[in-house]
Amino acid sequence: MIKSNLIYKYVLSLLLVLMVFLPLVVKSSFVLEILVRILLFAFIGTAWNLLGGYAKQLSLGHSAFFGLGAYTSTLLQIDLGISPWIGMVVGGGVGLLASLPIGWLCFRLKGPYFTISTIATANVLMLIFLKFRDLAWGAEGTTIPNLGNAPLMMQFDNKVPYYYILLGLLIIALTITAWIERSRMGYYLIALGEDEDAAEASGVDVVKVKRNIYMISAFLTALAGTFYTQYIYFIDPQTAFNFNVSIEAALVSIVGGIGTLWGPVIGTVLLETTTILLQSYLGNSIGGIQLTVYSLILMAVILVRPTGIVGYFKEKSQARSST
Amino acid sequence: MLETVLQAVVNGLLIGGIYALVSIGVTLIFGVVKIVNFAQGEFVMIGMYISYYLSTQFGIDPVVSVLISMPILFVAGVLIQHYLIRRVLGLNDLPQIFLTFALSLLITNLSLMFFTANYRTIHTWYSDEALHLGGIYIPYAKLVSFVLAMVLSGALWLFLRSTDLGKAMRAASQNRDVAQLMGINPNRVFAVALGIALALAGAAGSLLMPFYPAYPMVGQVFVLMAFVAVVLGTLGNVLGALVASLLMGVAESLGIQFVGADSGLIVVFVLLLVTLALKPSGLAGGWRK
Numbered sequence: 240m241i242k243s244n245l246i247y248k249y250v251l252s253l254l255l256v257l258m259v260f261l262p263l264v265v266k267s268s269f270v271l272e273i274l275v276r277i278l279l280f281a282f283i284g285t286a287w288n289l290l291g292g293y294a295k296q297l298s299l300g301h302s303a304f305f306g307l308g309a310y311t312s313t314l315l316q317i318d319l320g321i322s323p324w325i326g327m328v329v330g331g332g333v334g335l336l337a338s339l340p341i342g343w344l345c346f347r348l349k350g351p352y353f354t355i356s357t358i359a360t361a362n363v364l365m366l367i368f369l370k371f372r373d374l375a376w377g378a379e380g381t382t383i384p385n386l387g388n389a390p391l392m393m394q395f396d397n398k399v400p401y402y403y404i405l406l407g408l409l410i411i412a413l414t415i416t417a418w419i420e421r422s423r424m425g426y427y428l429i430a431l432g433e434d435e436d437a438a439e440a441s442g443v444d445v446v447k448v449k450r451n452i453y454m455i456s457a458f459l460t461a462l463a464g465t466f467y468t469q470y471i472y473f474i475d476p477q478t479a480f481n482f483n484v485s486i487e488a489a490l491v492s493i494v495g496g497i498g499t500l501w502g503p504v505i506g507t508v509l510l511e512t513t514t515i516l517l518q519s520y521l522g523n524s525i526g527g528i529q530l531t532v533y534s535l536i537l538m539a540v541i542l543v544r545p546t547g548i549v550g551y552f553k554e555k556s557q558a559r560s561s562t
Numbered sequence: 563m564l565e566t567v568l569q570a571v572v573n574g575l576l577i578g579g580i581y582a583l584v585s586i587g588v589t590l591i592f593g594v595v596k597i598v599n600f601a602q603g604e605f606v607m608i609g610m611y612i613s614y615y616l617s618t619q620f621g622i623d624p625v626v627s628v629l630i631s632m633p634i635l636f637v638a639g640v641l642i643q644h645y646l647i648r649r650v651l652g653l654n655d656l657p658q659i660f661l662t663f664a665l666s667l668l669i670t671n672l673s674l675m676f677f678t679a680n681y682r683t684i685h686t687w688y689s690d691e692a693l694h695l696g697g698i699y700i701p702y703a704k705l706v707s708f709v710l711a712m713v714l715s716g717a718l719w720l721f722l723r724s725t726d727l728g729k730a731m732r733a734a735s736q737n738r739d740v741a742q743l744m745g746i747n748p749n750r751v752f753a754v755a756l757g758i759a760l761a762l763a764g765a766a767g768s769l770l771m772p773f774y775p776a777y778p779m780v781g782q783v784f785v786l787m788a789f790v791a792v793v794l795g796t797l798g799n800v801l802g803a804l805v806a807s808l809l810m811g812v813a814e815s816l817g818i819q820f821v822g823a824d825s826g827l828i829v830v831f832v833l834l835l836v837t838l839a840l841k842p843s844g845l846a847g848g849w850r851k
Contacts (some may be wrong), residue, residue, distance in 0.1 A: 313823055350655045366827060467835070493660060527673075527675045534664045538664040
């Protein structure tokens with residue numbers, strides 16, 4: 240067991256080094272774009288996994304924080320000329336603060352009705368940004384002024400820096416997750432995820448634990464929102480509060496392995512690879528094919544092995560070590 | 563002023579009848595099978611496309627095509643219960659929520675592939691006709707769909723009240739274990755519940771077709787509306803869902819009239835969130851066991 244853990248760690252460190260040096264070898268901007276997508280959703284999935292995977296609060300409204308992060312940094316940049324680097328952190332703070340009222344509301348509900356209420360809050364936010372034009376450009380949205388290569392304004396003339404920003408964010412999110420896993424809070428979370436009533440009866444402050452993990456999850460998701468807006472140079476309510484962000488955050492975690500450190504990363508790699516294969520065989524012409532395949536994979540995972548890919552290997556290695 | 567309010571209320575009640583068909587389905591599945599069906603709106607969409615093709619290919623009136631869409635969706639419901647939902651019963655939240663959610667994604671995106679994102683509408687001979695009552699304007703298409711929606715809801719209510727199968731269904735929703743001890747076959751009851759719920763969604767779709775465009779994402783509007791109504795009307799309660807749906811229709815319509823054309827949904831979501839904030843125990847209590 241100890242030996243396999245060591246191998247696991249070596250493999251991961253090797254992988255990390257490989258990821259750091261990858262852009263030195265990979266020059267194709269097509270491949271880099273794919274890598275950016277993978278890192279982005281691995282990061283959002285890791286953020287979602289803290290709440291959805293460990294605490295088993297199955298949110299489908301994480302686009303709320305993605306959108307708030309995106310709008311906060313963009314408003315700061317365009318109205319006040321503040322760098323998105325600062326805007327990103329402020330946006331994270333806005334997401335974190337927003338998670339308090341949203342959590343207060345949604346955590347009153349359990350199971351499917353928690354999920355529905357998170358969908359509703361994200362939708363309300365989107366409708367607010369659509370409806371109130373004075374707030375931020377209404378339905379038309381706005382483009383981010385292109386400054387060329389301006390690292391201080393989080394704008395670059397090639398994709399490599401974007402790749403490193405995301406790699407950094409992902410490493411931070413994974414470190415936080417690993418740290419939480421080992422902390423007292425991690426045990427509380429797992430107890431909460433297994434059986435909320437039992438956890439509460441054993442003295443876990445369920446309300447506080449849920450609130451805290453939601454704040455962390457929301458903060459990280461909001462960072463991704465800022466990044467994405469800077470990356471595509473455009474923002475409108477439909478992209479910022481895109482329901483697909485909420486879906487994919489949950490999907491990559493569930494497919495990869497809910498409540499595991501590496502689950503979202505593995506899930507993203509698998510799903511995004513599927514997308515690329517689909518696109519190379521069928522082209523981009525057929526709308527809806529990507530989510531059709533995703534939903535089939537999701538169904539298969541749920542019906543065959545609800546613990547996901549990582550869960551499957553964990554069970555296997557546990558079965559082996561116990562015999 | 564009074565006339566404007568009355569007109570908005572009438573409009574709301576008319577569309578509320580359709581919401582009722584969808585919500586009753588959601589609440590029936592929830593009450594009997596203890597599953598929240600995230601895909602209910604997609605079955606409304608399927609009902610719409612069935613009527614659309616029957617109308618454009620064979621000239622069958624959408625209201626008449628209820629007779630075809632309902633049986634098709636009934637069978638679909640039985641199959642979905644048997645092959646999919648049965649396999650996640652008794653498991654935890656994750657598979658229960660994400661199975662029907664995946665189904666919803668699958669159906670929406672398959673429709674996107676096969677039907678494209680274009681809006682489809684049917685024009686019937688009564689599409690532009692309306693009844694004038696005083697100053698109030700009641701389009702025939704909406705009136706017919708409302709009346710039929712009420713008839714179907716009433717029929718379901720009678721079915722649950724007075725037939726053996728209906729009583730078995732109510733028994734299973736009150737206490738599954740005891741119902742099973744009394745000799746009720748839960749699998750059969752669940753399959754019928756799914757069948758009826760989907761048939762109602764199909765009927766809603768067909769009845770919508772004369773005055774509402776069909777497109778792959780159309781189900782989202784109806785399923786969200788249904789969730790709100792089901793929560794407001796107490797989970798698992800058919801009559802509650804009916805009354806709440808009519809209220810929702812009116813609330814949405816008043817929102818459109820007095821806040822702005824694009825604010826109908828805001829009103830509905832805010833209603834949902836306010837309900838959740840004020841009456842959470844009534845929602846979470848009683849159904850999580």
